[in-house]
Amino acid sequence: MYEDIRTSGSIKPFVILKQNWPQIFRGETVTLSCQIQGGGETQWTYVWRQNWLKIPPTSSEYRINKVTESHSGEYRCRGRTNYLSTQWSDAIKLTVTPDEPRASVRADKTIIPAGGRITLSCSVDTSDGWSFDWFRQESKSSYFRKYMTSGKVFNISEGGLYSCRGGRGDPVFYTEISNEVTIQKTVSNKASLTLQPNQPQIYRGERVTVTCQIQGGGTQWTHEWRSSAGNKPPTSREYRIFRSTESDSGEYSCRGTSGFDFTEWSDVVTLTVYKLSVSPSWLSPGASVTLSCEVKPPSAGWRFFWYKAVPKPSSSFYSYELLPGSSNGTQQNSYIIHGQKHTAGYVCRGRGEPEFYSNYIKPSFVWSEGQFPAAFPPAASLRVNPDRVQHFRSQSVSLSCEGNSIEWKLKRFTETHHLSDFNCSSWGTMTGSSCTIKLYWFDSGVFWCESGSGEFSNAVNITVQDKDDGIILESPVHPVTEGDPVTLSCRTKQQKLLSNVSFYHINTLLQNDGREELKISAVSKSDEGFYRCEHSGQESPQSWMSVQAAVSSPVSSLFLVLLIVGPVIGVILIILLILLWRCRQSKGVSGIRSKSFESRSQSSTNRGFNQAESQSSAFQENVALYESIKPSEAAGNDADESEDVIYSVIV
CATH class of the missing domain: 2.60.40.10 (Immunoglobulins)
Structure with missing residues (x-):
């Protein structure tokens, strides 16, 4: 039919893409238009070709609904009549992108100041021709709803969760909805923070309540806390610290939040512990x-x-x-x-x-562990039965307060630094001043007694073994005196004495030779420290063994001094007395001889000689001497002179 048609070399159409966008996405609708200039009122029939594949004749526009990647290629067109045909147009290239476009939203700020506004912007990268729908979630429990349609920029004054999407073409092709951006709005309500007790300085272990108050009613506020202490306060109105520690020191502030609205942060309160x-x-x-x-x-x-x-x-x-x-x-x-x-x-x-x-x-x-009846006798004491540091949790322990008191309190300080009275009637059985407890409810800690008259007893460490199938180290609960023997052993809950045990002192292996016990014949201060035992892969808790110096009583000390010094003094006194006796004896003999030569006759001289001989014999016998010289009846008046006598006594 068209074989006699002549081609007009002067008429060349051109193709335009009505969606003048640099990028076409899969699913969009595109329209190609074939434009012929010249030819007057000629009624053209249009022929389309894609990649040299002829498309059936149609109108001047070629519409493709929901394009796919298969529609990508070069498109040409030309016009025809019954007798005339134009040249083929130059090719226009159509590229279809397989990815679905996604919008993105940005905010210049995320917090709307009181009475102010902020700006949101929505865009689709590397593509034009979009108008934008904005969505807002008014509260965290509500759903997104379409807020309004506008251009790329959107000014807002309300808080919420915002997102957007782009749309273009006819029918409208939509992008995926954008990411969400949270916008918060500052309200005029004022937050304030108070302390109870009303003092910013507290001590470790004290209880303190921090309260956040919001001025203005009608709103159900959730409270947000900020602390430089690093802790994580709750969202309630009150933040309670039951037992404060140094880690609670720091700056605290709070604010109220309701949906996307919130107050300003309160003034900072500094808490010092x-x-x-x-x-x-x-x-x-x-x-x-x-x-x-x-x-x-x-x-x-x-x-x-x-x-x-x-x-x-x-x-x-x-x-x-x-x-x-x-x-x-x-x-x-x-x-x-x-x-x-x-x-x-x-x-x-x-x-x-x-x-x-x-x-x-x-x-x-x-705390003092020891009992020192000689040097420092305590007014109260605490005894433990069984007399050891470590105990199994399922077993019973008896604690006995002893001393001159009819009223006792048993105190406990746990590993978590909690001090409390120990109520025996609630946790054990009281017999006299002894409390027998089960260790089910207790952790390791320090126990001591306080008397009704205000005295403290010694303190004892109690270490709890949680594992019933584990092992414990049997070690003395009270200090060991230097020079005394001590025996450590490793036992099971059934009190079985274990062999082939490894004993450690401050993590240094002391004994591993198959013996059942570690025996120290005479402890010294160097033996003080932590001990533990190991058996068949099991390890006992570690316990501290204290070593105290030997302290003697004042009476025994005095006796020891006298025992040493007394004999020495006695020997010295004996030597001095002997020397004194010899001195006196020498003077006595000299005096008798002098008087005999001056006033006595030969017979008197003989008596003086006999006296001296007698004294010499007494000295040789080392006894006390008492010498008396009597006058002779025939001496006459010489008897008066003979009354000058010498008495010598050696003690």
């Missing part, structure tokens, strides 16, 4: 104890007051006695106590500037 530390925690009798009141964060201008805790009768509380030299407080945050002998509790109290007194801190304790 003080800690009283005692060094050493376990003492040797008579040693010095250092109290230190630690402040975090550091605070200047404070004075510290130091007290001794005295148990109150029939109460779990303490009264406090000011320590010497502390009536006006100390600038230093430390205080040294000399000659500490027994378990005791201490507290510190601070005074800030302007003048403000903090509460008393809960007592910190220095």
Whole structure:
């Protein structure tokens, strides 16, 4: 039919893409238009060709609904009549992108200031011709809904969760919905923070409640907390710290939130937690104890007051006695106590500037393990049965308070630094002053007794073995005196003595030779430290063995001194008396001989000689001498002169 058609070389059509976009996405509708200039009123029929594949004749527009990648290629067209045909147009290239486009939303700010606005923008990368629908979720429990249709930029004054999508073409082709952006709105309600007790300085172990108050009613607020202490306060109105520690020190603030609305942050409140530390925690009798009141964060201008805790009768509380030299407080945050002998509790109290007194801190304790009846006899003592440090959780332990008191309190300080009264009627069986407890409900800790008259007993460590199939180290609960023997063993819950046990002292292997027990014949201070045992892959908890110096009583010490010094003094006295006797004897003989030569006759001389001979014999016998010279009846008047005699006594 068209074989006689002539081709007009002067007429060349061109193809245009009505969607003048640089990128076409799969699913869009595109329209190609064949434009012929010239030819007057000629009624053209249009022929289309894609990649040299002829498409049936059609109108001047070639419409493709929901294009796919197969529609990509070069398109040409030409016009025809019954007698005339134009040239083929130049090719126009159509590229279909297989990926679905996705819009993205950006915000210049994410928080709307009170009474202000912010700007959102929506875009589709590398593509044009879009109009945008905006969506908003008004509350976290509601659904997204179409907010409005606008251009690329959108100004908002309300908080919410915002997203957008792009649309273009006819029918409209939509992109995927964009990412979501959270916009919060600042409201005019004011938040404030209060403390109860109303003081920013507290002590370790105290309870404090921080409350966030929002001015203005009608809104159900959720509370948000901010803390430099690193803890994570809840979302409730009150934040309660039941037992404060140094880690709770820091700056606190709060605000109220409701949906996407929130208040400004409250003013910051700085909470300071003080800690009283005692060094050493376990003492040797008579040693010095250092109290230190630690402040975090550091605070200047404070004075510290130091007290001794005295148990109150029939109460779990303490009264406090000011320590010497502390009536006006100390600038230093430390205080040294000399000659500490027994378990005791201490507290510190601070005074800030302007003048403000903090509460008393809960007592910190220095514990004495030993019993020292000779040098430092305690007014109260605590006994443990079985007499060892480690016990199985399922077994019973008897704690006995002993001393001159009819009222006792058993105190406990756990590994979690919790101090409490131990109510035997609730957790055990009371027999006299002995409390037998099951260790089911208890962790390892320190136990001691407090009497009704205010005395503290020695303290004992109790270590709980959680595993019933485990092992324990049997070691003395009280200190061992230097020079005494001690035996350590490793046992099961059934009290079976284990062999082939490895014993460790401060993680150093002491014995691993198959013996059942570790025996130390005479302990010394170097034997003090942590001990543990291992058997068949099982390991006992470790326990501290204390070694105390041998302390003798004043009476025995005096006896020892007299026993050593007495014989020495006796020997010296005997030597001095012998020397004195010899001196007196020498003078006596000389005097008798002198008188005999001056006033006696030959017979008198003979008597004097006989006297001297008799004295010499007595000296040779080493006995006490008592010599008397009597006048002769025939001497006459010479008897008066003979009354001058010498008495010599050697003791």
